[in-house]
Amino acid sequence: MTQPAAPSANPLTLKERMKVPRQQMPEQEAALRSTTFTEVNLGYSEELARQEALRCLECAKVACMQRCPVGVKIKEFVQMIVAGDFAGAAAKIREDNVLPAITGRVCPQEDHCEAGCTLGKKVKPLGIGYLERFVADYEQRMGIHHLPKVAPTGKKVAVVGSGPSGLTVAGDLAQKGHKVHVFEALHELGGVLVYGIPEFRLPKQIIREQLDHLRDMGVEFETDVVVGRTVTIDELMGEEGYDAVFIGTGAGSPQFMGIPGEHLNGVYSANEFLTRINLMKAYRFPAYDEPMVDIRGKDVAVIGGGNTALDAIRSALRLGARNAYVLYRRSETEMPARAEEVHHARQEGIDFRMLTNPVEFLSDGKGWLTGVRCTRMELGEADASGRRRPVTIAGSEFELPLSVAVIAVGTSANPIVQSTTPGLQTDKRGYIQADSSTQRTSRKGVFAGGDIVTGSATVILAMGAGRRAAKSIHEYLTSGGWELPAALKIA
Amino acid sequence: MFRIRQAHFLAPGIKRFVIEAPRIARKHEPGQFVIVRIYEEGERIPLTIESSDPALGTISIVVQSAGKTTHLLNSMQAGDAIADVVGPLGKPSEIAKFGTVVVVGGGVGAAMAYPTAAALKRDGNRVISIIGARNKELVLLESEMRSVSDTLVVTTDDGSYGQKGFVTDRLRELIEGGTKIDLVLAVGPVVMMKAIADLTRPAGIRTVVSLNPIMIDGTGMCGGCRVLVDSKSQFACVDGPEFDAHRVNFEVLVQRNAMYREAERRSMERFVREREAREEKNGAGNDEPCTVVQGGKQ
Numbered sequence: 001m002t003q004p005a006a007p008s009a010n011p012l013t014l015k016e017r018m019k020v021p022r023q024q025m026p027e028q029e030a031a032l033r034s035t036t037f038t039e040v041n042l043g044y045s046e047e048l049a050r051q052e053a054l055r056c057l058e059c060a061k062v063a064c065m066q067r068c069p070v071g072v073k074i075k076e077f078v079q080m081i082v083a084g085d086f087a088g089a090a091a092k093i094r095e096d097n098v099l100p101a102i103t104g105r106v107c108p109q110e111d112h113c114e115a116g117c118t119l120g121k122k123v124k125p126l127g128i129g130y131l132e133r134f135v136a137d138y139e140q141r142m143g144i145h146h147l148p149k150v151a152p153t154g155k156k157v158a159v160v161g162s163g164p165s166g167l168t169v170a171g172d173l174a175q176k177g178h179k180v181h182v183f184e185a186l187h188e189l190g191g192v193l194v195y196g197i198p199e200f201r202l203p204k205q206i207i208r209e210q211l212d213h214l215r216d217m218g219v220e221f222e223t224d225v226v227v228g229r230t231v232t233i234d235e236l237m238g239e240e241g242y243d244a245v246f247i248g249t250g251a252g253s254p255q256f257m258g259i260p261g262e263h264l265n266g267v268y269s270a271n272e273f274l275t276r277i278n279l280m281k282a283y284r285f286p287a288y289d290e291p292m293v294d295i296r297g298k299d300v301a302v303i304g305g306g307n308t309a310l311d312a313i314r315s316a317l318r319l320g321a322r323n324a325y326v327l328y329r330r331s332e333t334e335m336p337a338r339a340e341e342v343h344h345a346r347q348e349g350i351d352f353r354m355l356t357n358p359v360e361f362l363s364d365g366k367g368w369l370t371g372v373r374c375t376r377m378e379l380g381e382a383d384a385s386g387r388r389r390p391v392t393i394a395g396s397e398f399e400l401p402l403s404v405a406v407i408a409v410g411t412s413a414n415p416i417v418q419s420t421t422p423g424l425q426t427d428k429r430g431y432i433q434a435d436s437s438t439q440r441t442s443r444k445g446v447f448a449g450g451d452i453v454t455g456s457a458t459v460i461l462a463m464g465a466g467r468r469a470a471k472s473i474h475e476y477l478t479s480g481g482w483e484l485p486a487a488l489k490i491a
Numbered sequence: 492m493f494r495i496r497q498a499h500f501l502a503p504g505i506k507r508f509v510i511e512a513p514r515i516a517r518k519h520e521p522g523q524f525v526i527v528r529i530y531e532e533g534e535r536i537p538l539t540i541e542s543s544d545p546a547l548g549t550i551s552i553v554v555q556s557a558g559k560t561t562h563l564l565n566s567m568q569a570g571d572a573i574a575d576v577v578g579p580l581g582k583p584s585e586i587a588k589f590g591t592v593v594v595v596g597g598g599v600g601a602a603m604a605y606p607t608a609a610a611l612k613r614d615g616n617r618v619i620s621i622i623g624a625r626n627k628e629l630v631l632l633e634s635e636m637r638s639v640s641d642t643l644v645v646t647t648d649d650g651s652y653g654q655k656g657f658v659t660d661r662l663r664e665l666i667e668g669g670t671k672i673d674l675v676l677a678v679g680p681v682v683m684m685k686a687i688a689d690l691t692r693p694a695g696i697r698t699v700v701s702l703n704p705i706m707i708d709g710t711g712m713c714g715g716c717r718v719l720v721d722s723k724s725q726f727a728c729v730d731g732p733e734f735d736a737h738r739v740n741f742e743v744l745v746q747r748n749a750m751y752r753e754a755e756r757r758s759m760e761r762f763v764r765e766r767e768a769r770e771e772k773n774g775a776g777n778d779e780p781c782t783v784v785q786g787g788k789q
Contacts, residue, residue: 185710187528187535187575195712224577226710230514254714256724263719263743265750272713280534280707286761289534289560290707291754367746414711416729 009083012054022124023052030347034317037199040344041105041133046086049134052127053081055119063116064128069464070103070168072096074113074128081131090139091146093132098171098214099164099463101140101206104133106197107460108338140209145216150177155477158183158242160227160417163191164459165248165450167214168466169473174217176474181242183225188279191250193459195279196271196308198315201341204278228416233424237445244445244473247432248466251451252414256407257303261361266293266369270302270312270408277315293404296320301372301400303327303358304408305335307458310345312406317348324350325400329357329377329390355379357390359397361405371401411456421446431455439469444482447473492572496549502629504556505599506565507541513548515540515578521606522584522701522733525552526709528575529564536560537706537728539603539678540579550576553602553631558755559762580709581732585699586610590673593665594640595658595687596622597679601631603701604678609639611676617641619670621661623679627652659686672696677736681745688736698736702727704747719743 012020026042027033033040044052056078064074072093080089093100109115109129117125139146155178159166162184170180188194190207215221225231227249236242254269256262268276273292276282280290300321302313305328317324326345328335331354335342346352355377362371376396379388413430425433425442432448434441439449449465451457476482497509515525524539543550556562567573584607592611596604601622612618620640624630625648637643644661645653654661658679665672675698677687684700691698704716704727711729718727719740725731 185577186708187577195708224575225514226577226580229578229580229710230518250712253711253726253729256714256717262724263717263747265747269714272707272715275707275713281532285754286758288532289758291534291751291758293750367743367749414729416710 009079010054010056010058014057017055017057018119018123020051020055022055022127023048023130025127025130027344030344030349033200034348035320037315037318039203040200043137044127044130044134046134046138049081049086049131050084052131053078055126056082057118059118061118063118064113064126065116067112067116068096069112069460070097070467072113072132077135078126078128078131081135086135086138087142087144089135090144093135094146096467097132097463098168098175099210100132101136101210102164102193102202103460103463104129104131104136105202105206106458108458110339112460140206145213147216148175150175152179153177153477155179155243156181156241157473157477158236158240158245159248160233160245161185161191161248161250161450161452162189162221163193163248163250163450163462165462165466165469166191166246167210168463169246169248169447169449169470170219171214171217172467172470173473174214174219176470178474178477179218179220181220181222183227183231184221184223185226185249186279187223189221189223191248195275196311197459198274198278198311200314200318201311226416228420233417233421233443233446243477244447246439246466246469246473247417247441247446247448247452248450248462249414249417249452251411251456253412254407255410255412257358257409259358259360261363261369262407264361264363264369265367266403267361267405267407270304270308270406271411273312273406274308274315277319283319295404297322298403299323299325299401300404300406301325301327301402302406302408304410305330305337306408306410306456307337307341308456309406309408310337310341310350312408313350314345314348316404316406317350321404326350326352327356327358327372327374327400328352328354330387331355331379334387353400355390357392358405362399369402369405371399372405373397373399411451413452413455417452429455437468438472439465440472440476440482445476492574493576494572495567495569498567498569498571500565501553501602501631502624504565505553505629505631506556507551507553507602508564508567509549509551510573510576511548512550512576512578513545515576516543516548516550517545519543519545519550519579520583521586521610523579523581524709524732525550525576525578526580526706527552527564527573527577529560529567530574533563533574534560535575535707535709537580537703537709537732539701539732540606541602542606550578553599555599559758562759562762577709580728582730584610584676584733586614588615589697591617591619591671592674592676593662593672594618594620594636595662595675595677595679595683596620596631596636597658597677597683598624598629599631600677600679600683600701601636604676605632605635605639607676607678608636612639612641619665619672620644621646621658623647623658623683624652625649657686658683659690662687663690666690666694666696674699675736676701681741681748684736685741688739688741692737699733700736700739701732702734702739702744703732704744705750718747 114125281288282292300316377390383389450462623646716727
């Protein structure tokens with residue numbers, strides 16, 4: 001049943017395929033969803049999936065696959081959908097991606113596979129993400145588990161952090177027969193997938209199912225362990241007997257802007273705001289004990305233009321905010337958030353205030369936030385990032401009344417592992433230095449990947465690093481060779 | 492799950508727990524804390540580690556009933572299990588030979604200052620300890636503190652034991668009496684730590700305080716525990732919890748610790764109501780009176 005379908009399974013000519021419109025993702029109605037945390041995208045039916053899969057031109061070049069950070073064999077799995085072999089398609093994806101139900105939901109396909117799709121040059125690209133999600137959900141619904149039968153190698157690998165990079169390393173290495181033990185600092189597994197990304201984009205149940213899949217593959221998990229504090233990397237490699245360690249601790253610490261009033265009650269980092277909601281379920285207080293500021297009927301703003309900013313403000317809207325603003329100092333073109341998220345947010349009624357730069361949080365004199373003073377900006381010359389630099393328009397100051405402000409302007413490296421691991425080389429900003437193809441660090445047997453190496457990026461890029469690391473760890477465990485890239489030699 | 496091996500009240504509303512946490516016991520150093528979440532719907536709260544026994548694989552914490560979570564924790568017994576205990580977190584206390592060190596512990600702060608006092612004594616410092624409580628029955632760890640101090644002074648607000656007055660009164664006497672003090676370590680309520688900072692600042696005595704802001708993860712991820720030190724944001728969980736008292740903005744700490752006062756009150760009232768309803772149904776009493784203690788988290 002997992003035989004690859006012949007290319008001829010698609011009855012349409014190339015011309016006819018170009019004429020089939022991209023099948024729309026069924027969505028929960030915007031008016032309804034702004035009051036609930038249930039998922040926005042509802043997923044393709046079998047009908048829609050097969051119709052969409054028929055559009056694939058089955059190019060020889062597979063630019064889609066080449067642009068996938070984890071190298072999913074897209075053409076092959078899409079052909080299996082055309083042939084009606086959904087289980088086979090799922091197994092095909094799993095060869096390269098151990099978390100398909102997650103990436104099918106949160107990966108920015110428009111920057112990767114779909115940007116490479118030939119269809120996209122003339123019409124809309126193939127809905128690869130939607131198709132991936134469809135087969136992953138089908139697999140789950142049918143209770144299909146693809147468990148590779150491999151002989152144990154007797155090697156033990158410790159994975160630090162249960163976010164997207166760590167879970168990918170765990171899945172890939174388990175498939176090679178290595179014993180993997182994942183350490184997580186929080187009480188729940190999943191890293192940013194559980195504390196950061198809200199239910200309406202990625203239901204927690206999906207993460208739990210993917211974790212169960214990894215458990216069935218023999219991966220062990222241990223929560224409440226802060227590596228660097230509870231146990232060090234040296235202890236893992238020493239008395240705990242691990243043959244290799246992968247560090248995937250994530251981007252870590254929230255950045256603040258350094259403007260007056262950031263300590264006022266009602267000002268949150270996006271990490272704290274989202275953690276209270278997603279991990280601690282503070283919106284269900286007092287059924288859950290962790291409190292948060294009551295947002296019902298209040299004016300809330302998020303500062304920043306990334307996916308995290310949108311996750312925060314769309315959550316605020318669902319918690320009953322009266323006005324929900326995005327304050328961003330550049331224009332919409334420069335916003336790093338996914339186009340689909342911006343589109344969804346706008347549908348739901350989020351008020352985007354572009355070219356707006358907060359300069360001071362205002363207080364009621366008793367320590368509570370009452371508003372923010374902003375200046376209007378215009379775009380000047382391009383800066384180091386290639387984006388046009390925002391410049392303050394003189395005399396443009398104005399005040400916006402607010403009860404809650406959420407700061408989502410980025411993160412900086414969490415120092416706990418680096419500062420407790422002698423010889424682990426970091427860059428100027430404190431991120432771990434790792435070779436970009438092997439993910440090796442300056443410490444023998446220690447690999448790193450994801451945001452703790454690159455700074456904050458996306459789930460799929462972290463997974464890509466996890467894939468490279470797993471391949472490289474497997475090589476190291478089987479050959480024992482360890483060559484350091486010149487730049488990483490320990491002084 | 493983390494099993495409670497022993498649990499007993501040291502004073503009304505203040506309970507000491509010995510918890511099985513072998514990994515934490517092995518790594519604990521004085522001044523560090525754990526984050527505790529009691530059950531699935533629970534909040535995460537920071538609690539200072541009072542002592543640890545690596546051989547037995549246990550740590551102990553001293554908990555004062557203040558809000559719902561601490562009341563609930565203090566109703567737990569030996570044999571019960573706590574869902575999550577994470578640590579040891581925060582930077583350890585700086586232990587070195589300073590000379591003469593005054594360790595001030597206010598209320599349950601005495602239990603938190605104890606491991607640091609013991610380490611300072613072991614390193615050859617002259618340790619003068621001042622521990623204070625509202626009244627005699629709330630004085631904590633007196634014999635333990637005595638065993639690691641060259642001099643121990645006990646104060647009570649009402650004079651029911653030791654010297655009547657506040658810990659700051661005794662510290663002022665020491666300073667005014669010309670005792671050469673190289674370091675003051677103060678652990679206790681924010682108002683006490685601020686009063687001590689104000690007292691030692693003009694005297695130019697180096698002073699360290701252990702701060703207790705509201706936290707969630709305890710690993711530097713959320714930034715909720717940010718405190719203003721020298722007008723800059725620092726995270727108490729990774730940059731602290733100990734800071735130079737003369738650089739800390741205590742007003743902001745008080746303000747931020749009051750952020751959820753209303754929610755904490757509602758949560759506590761609901762908890763008391765539910766407990767009373769349960770007791771009425773069971774017809775059984777509870778050995779611990781439910782008193783809401785003013786102040787933030789401990």
